[in-house]
Amino acid sequence: MTEAPRQLTLEQWDLRYLQLEQAGLAHPSYVGPLSRHLAEGDLRLTKLRYDDSPAALRLWNFLLTEEDRLHEARRRGKRIVGTMKDLGTIPVMAYSLGDLVAFYPDGAWWTPCVMENSTGLLDIADSMGIDESFCPVRAMLGAFVTCEHFPIPDLLTCSVGATCDDFSAIAQRLEGLGHRILWWEVPHRRHPEEGEDAVRLPGGFLAPKGLVAFVESELRRVGRALEDLAGRSLDEARLRAGIARTNRIRQCLADLRDLAYTVDPCPMPALEMLIAEMLAIHFCSDQDECLAVLEDLLAEVRERVIAGIGVSGPGAVRVFWVNPVADLRVMNLLEQCGARVCGTDYLFAHALDLIPEDRPAMEALAMQALADPMVGPAFDRASRIRQDIARFRSEAVVVCRIPGASHCAWEGRIIQEVLHQDMDIPIVEIEVPPVSDSVAATLRTRLEALVETVRQRRPR
Numbered sequence: 161m162t163e164a165p166r167q168l169t170l171e172q173w174d175l176r177y178l179q180l181e182q183a184g185l186a187h188p189s190y191v192g193p194l195s196r197h198l199a200e201g202d203l204r205l206t207k208l209r210y211d212d213s214p215a216a217l218r219l220w221n222f223l224l225t226e227e228d229r230l231h232e233a234r235r236r237g238k239r240i241v242g243t244m245k246d247l248g249t250i251p252v253m254a255y256s257l258g259d260l261v262a263f264y265p266d267g268a269w270w271t272p273c274v275m276e277n278s279t280g281l282l283d284i285a286d287s288m289g290i291d292e293s294f295c296p297v298r299a300m301l302g303a304f305v306t307c308e309h310f311p312i313p314d315l316l317t318c319s320v321g322a323t324c325d326d327f328s329a330i331a332q333r334l335e336g337l338g339h340r341i342l343w344w345e346v347p348h349r350r351h352p353e354e355g356e357d358a359v360r361l362p363g364g365f366l367a368p369k370g371l372v373a374f375v376e377s378e379l380r381r382v383g384r385a386l387e388d389l390a391g392r393s394l395d396e397a398r399l400r401a402g403i404a405r406t407n408r409i410r411q412c413l414a415d416l417r418d419l420a421y422t423v424d425p426c427p428m429p430a431l432e433m434l435i436a437e438m439l440a441i442h443f444c445s446d447q448d449e450c451l452a453v454l455e456d457l458l459a460e461v462r463e464r465v466i467a468g469i470g471v472s473g474p475g476a477v478r479v480f481w482v483n484p485v486a487d488l489r490v491m492n493l494l495e496q497c498g499a500r501v502c503g504t505d506y507l508f509a510h511a512l513d514l515i516p517e518d519r520p521a522m523e524a525l526a527m528q529a530l531a532d533p534m535v536g537p538a539f540d541r542a543s544r545i546r547q548d549i550a551r552f553r554s555e556a557v558v559v560c561r562i563p564g565a566s567h568c569a570w571e572g573r574i575i576q577e578v579l580h581q582d583m584d585i586p587i588v589e590i591e592v593p594p595v596s597d598s599v600a601a602t603l604r605t606r607l608e609a610l611v612e613t614v615r616q617r618r619p620r
């Protein structure tokens with residue numbers, strides 16, 4: 161009988177890694193014992209619990225070696241594009257051109273957590289007037305100042321318009337430091353007026369056709385800058401092929417989410433699934449390897465589903481999770497409280513949707529950019545969450561507030577309002593700082609109370 165998976169400490173994983181090596185585990189060159197990342201300052205790794213599969217080991221190593229990959233790409237003469245804020249659109253164009261590598265400097269969002277505030281990135285942002293009234297993305301400013309995390313990109317792009325105040329203020333401050341930014345606009349996604357030509361976007365929102373055309377023209381402008389950088393044209397065939405490659409990754413993730421968020425017992429922990437979802441936005445700087453990593457994870461999940469084994473006991477409380485968690489450790493905590501994740505909105509649901517392949521490529525990309533749940537009314541985002549809750553049969557909702565984030569002040573109330581129109585589902589709001597140890601007891605109590613509430617409501 162196949163053994164049930166376990167969640168391991170860092171030390172336990174190192175031991176298991178040695179055993180796997182001795183048994184002849186074949187893996188790509190970037191895979192190694194996880195504890196080697198401690199030497200780079202990733203101190204939070206000692207506090208996390210990890211899935212014990214080789215597929216999860218590969219996933220973690222892929223994530224934690226991204227900076228090495230970016231520096232290596234620069235050494236090999238590839239041009240680097242820092243894409244900011246749009247979460248899932250410009251990288252599709254950049255990777256369609258072949259010789260460009262795109263990444264999100266916004267990813268520094270997690271550095272204070274992963275390095276347990278040891279790098280001073282937030283202090284640097286503070287000293288520049290971007291204090292804790294802004295969300296953790298302000299760490300990105302510090303990363304640009306110290307140049308110690310990612311290589312300074314050859315081209316920086318940033319979406320503006322329907323963007324949170326936090327990001328626009330921080331990106332403007334960045335430009336003030338001398339980093340030239342190619343701004344492109346995503347307008348607020350309004351509802352079409354009566355009789356106005358409308359388009360159904362990936363994910364289901366409706367938008368006026370004119371807005372799609374406007375975003376398409378903005379993307380063409382960004383496309384010209386990318387072409388100049390790459391020295392080749394981003395023609396229809398290239399972009400179509402790039403979209404098809406992206407969709408293969410998105411389809412793999414969709415299959416993974418379908419199993420991980422529906423099958424009981426849960427076949428893959430919430431933390432590894434969060435990382436898998438994050439790969440969708442820029443493929444962690446290597447599109448081909450990204451697909452291989454996700455396919456590995458999907459194969460592992462399929463095996464577990466067939467064997468009927470999972471990481472939590474059967475019947476764990478099914479939670480829909482809203483917003484990424486600033487401290488990764490809290491995803492472990494949720495499971496330790498007797499729950500599991502069944503459905504997510506980590507602020508980039510549009511990066512999980514398939515991009516239409518039956519339209520001109522740039523128009524299709526504009527449609528996916530406008531499908532961003534954060535560029536339209538919060539009520540629309542809440543409606544999409546409601547649909548996903550029904551699809552994944554979630555029994556409770558955690559709205560995870562991000563410290564300082566401008567949208568977090570009111571979105572919990574709106575989500576509650578929309579869900580409670582026709583759903584009787586318990587919702588809890590928690591706020592998680594990048595290192596949550598000081599509030600761990602409070603968080604545990606609130607999550608346990610949610611779990612208890614759901615259990616009491618289940619039919620006996």
Ligand code: SF4
Pocket residue numbers: 295296297324325326327507534562564565566567
């Ligand atoms: S406020 Fe929210 S949407 Fe804006 S950068 Fe921060 S986490 Fe992202």
